[in-house]
Amino acid sequence: LGVPNELLEVIFNSELNENEDLENSILNCSNLNSSFGSIIKKALISNASKAGTSNRNVSNNINATLVDRSFQCLGPFYGLPNKLKELIKLYKGIDEMYDWQDECLRLPAIEIRKNLIYALPTSGGKTLVAEILMFREIMCYRRNAIFILPYVSIVQEKVWALSPFGIALDFLVEEYASSKGIYPPRKRRRKNSVYVATIEKALGIINSLIESGRLHEIGLIVVDELHLIGEEGRGATLEACLTKIMFLKADIQIIGMSATIGNLPDISKFLNADIYTKNFRPVELVEYVKCGKEICKVNWNYSEDSDLLVEVRKIDYKYSESLQKIDPDMLGGLVMDIVPKGSCLIFCASKKNCENVTNLLCRLCKPELKNYKKEEKEQLIHALKDEGGELCDILRVSVQYGIAYHHSGLTSDERRLIEEGFRSGVIYVICCTSTLAAGVNLPARRVILRSPYIGRDFINLSRYKQMVGRAGRAGLGEVGDSILITQPQDLPKVKELLMSPMNQALSGMHLLEGKGLRHLLLSCISLGIANTRPQLQQVAKYTLLAVQSEVLEVDLKKLVDNIIKNLFKLGALKESCGKIKEKVTPHGDVSVKMDTSTVNDSLHESTQTKTKKVVVLSNSTKLVVSELGCAAIKGGLELSRAHLLYEDLSDAQTCLVLQGHLHLLYLVTPYETADQIKPNMQVYYDIFTRLKPNELKVAKTLGITESVAMKMRSNNSIKNVPERVINRFYVTLMLYDLWNEMPVFQVSEKYQITRGIVQNLMTVAATFATNVVNFCEELEEFWPYAYLLKGMGQRLSHCCVKELLPLMELPAVKQSRARQLYNAGYKTLQSIAKANAADLVGSIEFMSNRVANQLIAASKMLLLERVENLREEAQDVLDGVQNIDTSFNQSKRS
Incomplete structure (x- = not known):
């Protein structure tokens, strides 16, 4: 195969050449004598005929392709071509598979597409098996795959590692971490995708595909570090994601891998999966x-x-x-x-x-x-x-x-x-x-x-x-x-x-008054998966918590009923018209007491008269998610945070300071980070005294005045401003400096916070800003925020000058590396994609050949993704034009 970059160059150039006419046709649509639609239509039909296949046929066959579950054998390497074996040797340095890997890939569970959990010691070679299964799914079954990884950094590393394979084998690698990724994923006509995602982003992908009726596009979900399902907090998110797949009985194979699960039978029962274990280490x-x-x-x-x-x-x-x-x-x-x-x-x-x-x-x-x-x-x-x-x-x-x-x-x-x-x-x-x-x-x-x-x-x-x-x-x-x-x-x-025995992975769905299960059930109601008490009870039976309820001493049915009550009291559920009886009913119904001053069908109505009423839900009562509940789900927010955000956004509506970005940054400052970072009050005071008039206006709007600042300096208690507001504004000031392109090291020294935490703040804030926009888009009263805050997530994830933004689209490339590339003459993704590894290594200090090759491959993958996006958008236009033509012809005949 020669040098990796040479191999990719041939494939990459052929891909771009195939799409060149399409791009040029669209970019050159400047003839004012022709309608835009006819130009697009002409360009696309011309391009389709050159390719030898009608795009209309491709479009018409999408559903047939997705329904087709047959396995297409492409070669002797576990159904894949020998080319893959050569690529594995080239990019991973692996000549032969271990015996256990070969055995695992030939298991009956793989052949019949049953769920599988395999557990081996660290460094045993688990990841390669998962990657081969993903390649099979994409190439042989022609369906998409989701690769769930625990951390943003690992997602980015995996995107780098898979990009050369994607270019060589003609599939896309799409990153879903921090502010990256769209919901639902873009629908592809020509290529399949691997969505490399964090746990939270994977749940977002699943939810959006369920909502849009496209879950059938996914054929495989791989979960790395499956033992994290027992981790407090994020474990419940992973459990919710897998529970939905199991409850819907979707035709999706789940592959879980881990080195450290002590109760594999529990996880196996939860996922209805076979277990494969070996005590293998290569060394x-x-x-x-x-x-x-x-x-x-x-x-x-x-x-x-x-x-x-x-x-x-x-x-x-x-x-x-x-x-x-x-x-x-x-x-x-x-x-x-x-x-x-x-x-x-x-x-x-x-x-x-x-x-x-x-x-x-x-x-x-x-x-x-x-x-x-x-x-x-x-x-x-x-x-x-x-x-x-x-x-x-x-x-x-x-x-x-x-x-x-x-x-x-x-x-x-x-x-x-x-x-x-x-x-x-x-x-x-x-x-x-x-x-x-x-x-x-x-x-x-x-x-x-x-x-x-x-x-x-x-x-x-x-x-x-x-x-x-x-x-x-x-x-x-x-x-x-x-x-x-x-x-x-x-x-x-x-x-x-x-x-001692290996530690067990225990469900955390029931912790904190059922917080994890509450979010799952609310989401199921919103998505139309389940909307009555019996249906929600049934969803709960598909959780890991149900498998472990006896060990954890959890009365699952009672917990679900309590959650339904709490969802009403929190304003996440509302009464469906004529379906709720306000009187005592036979045994088995749930009585819900609501405070009508805090739970209203309309979020902006309030009443000063507090009255109690009993809302009784029968088993046939249809449960409806309120506007606030829908917004919380779309924003990926826990309900208590959603209430807090709603309150902050409402308060800011009457006094929003738009003479700069500071007030908007306050609204997208993540609550969790503000809870974790305790201000150095002397530093806080010093920064406050140097604020400009417009910045002081924001502080005073939040209640942080000169007198409050003096109390900070003397460490006196502050009673007239909530501590959460003071702490949050301190973190906002850090974000504000980053927004204005102050280097991370300087922000770290200024606020006496470690530089890692400062940089992580950018990532977390970028995610939260995107969540806030999604939240606001669901609430009509907050439509101005949706426009004002749009795009802040992307900028927060980079916080750099505009000239570096194109380079920072690359996975794991931060400002300093982008600056190095820019100064070396690599100012666009195209320039990196056309480079060779030796030139990059020679131009960029302490860059290895391995990193240079991955950087080039990642650049090419992003460019190919853009080409595919362009094709899909253009095809959407063509489909629309053809539908109009069909309707017009039918109307003429009639």
Whole structure:
């Protein structure tokens, strides 16, 4: 196949050539003597005839294609062409499948399209199986697939990784994360798509396809890290997504993969899925526990006659007395055993501990380590400086030794550079928090757990396995090892940990008074999936919560009835005309007491007279979602947040300050972030005193006056302004600086907040801004907001000068990388798509060949998506013209 870029170039150019006439015809529609419709029609029909296939036939056959469930075998590689096998070797470096992968891909569940859960240790090769199944779905079944991943960064990484395959195999890779992605997804006539989505975005895709009657377009849903279904909060969102698929009995295969589920039978019952498990690792993992100077091997075959921990050696690194004091655990010696030729991950209990350990290792390492790959380290330091405009003091020193820390306090750009440095061997020690084990694929020769704690909590077996599973890498040695460092007082708890069963994934739908289940049921009513009590009870029976109700001691029927009551009281449901009886009814009906001053059919009506009435729902009563409930669903908002947002938007209507963006930014400042960031009151006061008159007007509109600011300065309690408003405006000021293109590093220093949190604020605010627009579009009284706030989400996700915006459409490309590309002459997606990897590597500091090739592929994928969008829009016009012609001819005949 040659160089990856050469392969993609041929395919990419042929794709663009195929569509060139269509684009030119539309762009050149300037003849004023012809109607726009006739020009479009002529151009499209001409283009269709050149292609040899009538677009009308393609359009007419869409439904037939979607209904057709037959498998079209395209080759010997699990029904796929050998070309895919060559692509896997080219882009993943994999020559042969593992035996377990081959066995899994030939399971009866795969052949009959039954749901499947497969669980293997970390680094076992699970993802490749899922990707091959997606390729089969798209190419052999000709239906779309959804790939659900837990974090935005992983979604972006996966979009990069799949783009070369999409170009070569003629499918689209569409990103659904942060502010990316539209609902419902654009309907495609010519190509199928893989929607790579976060959990929340995947739910949005499913909801929009149900609402538009297009759920049949999806043939496969792959869920990575399936154990997250047991995570509080987001787990309920994932459970809701899968519950809808199961309840609707949609012809969609669900593939779940995980390394860390202890109650697989529960999940299997929930999804009606087969289970496939193997204890396979491509590289042997040897696990140790270090206590004092003793290194003990974990004996997983322990019995009454053998110990769990078997001492294998005592370590003595000949520390001086001074070294012994600063490094009593001999961490430096354990690291120096393998670096710089081998790599090491050190998992620490907290972000601060990551930085402290990094500093410690710099004091312990041999000076000659600075000379190892010295030039590459200098390039990395320069690249890190360019990313944020500054470089923290710790990394400035530690990178010279090949050591770095990695946690959420860093920007995504800094983390990405450190990860790339680790993969290339320039960085050989990373001190990180446990989230790296879940979010980034960085295998190492040795993994060290600095202590058996995450924060103040003792680790569980699932988290332990996830971290130590990063030890060992296929192709780089035959063994990997892990060392858990513990103190004598914690040794009994460590033994208990190692002997404990794997942690279970338990439903969180019932927590917080059934918050997760409440959102699911409200959504089902809104989508028309279920709208009576019995139907909602039936939906609840399809949840994981129903499977685990006995273990969790949850009365599901009672919980559903209580949720229906609460939905009325929260104003999310309203009375359907003539269907609700206001009197006592036979046993089995639900009595709902409402306060009519707060629950009205019209949101902008209110009454000062508070009266109580009993609303009784029979089993046949049709439940109707109120305007507020619909808005909350469309905005992806929990009901309490929806009420708060409604209140804030209503208050702002009479006094909205439009002399700048500050007040609008306040309205899209995410509540959750404002709850988490506590203002530094002295900093707050200093910033307040420097606000311009128009900015002060916004502050005073919110009730934050000079007298309030003085109380901030003296740390006195503030009673006349809610704390949530004060906190939220502080976060708004951070957003305002970012909006005005202040670098993340400067905002971080100004507000004394870690730069990672500052950058994440942009991502979260971009998502929330989009949610607010969707919310406002459902409420007629807020139509001005829908126009005023539209587009803010996209700008918030970038916060950069306009010239960089086209480049920042690329997955995971932030402002600094976009600036590097722009300064190197790559000012458009087209210029990157036409580049070759060697030129990019030579132009952009510390860019590897791997990243350069992925960047080029991602650019080409975005351009091809635009071409497809253009074709679809034009075909929609053509279909409309043809329908008009047909109607006209019929009317003439009649």
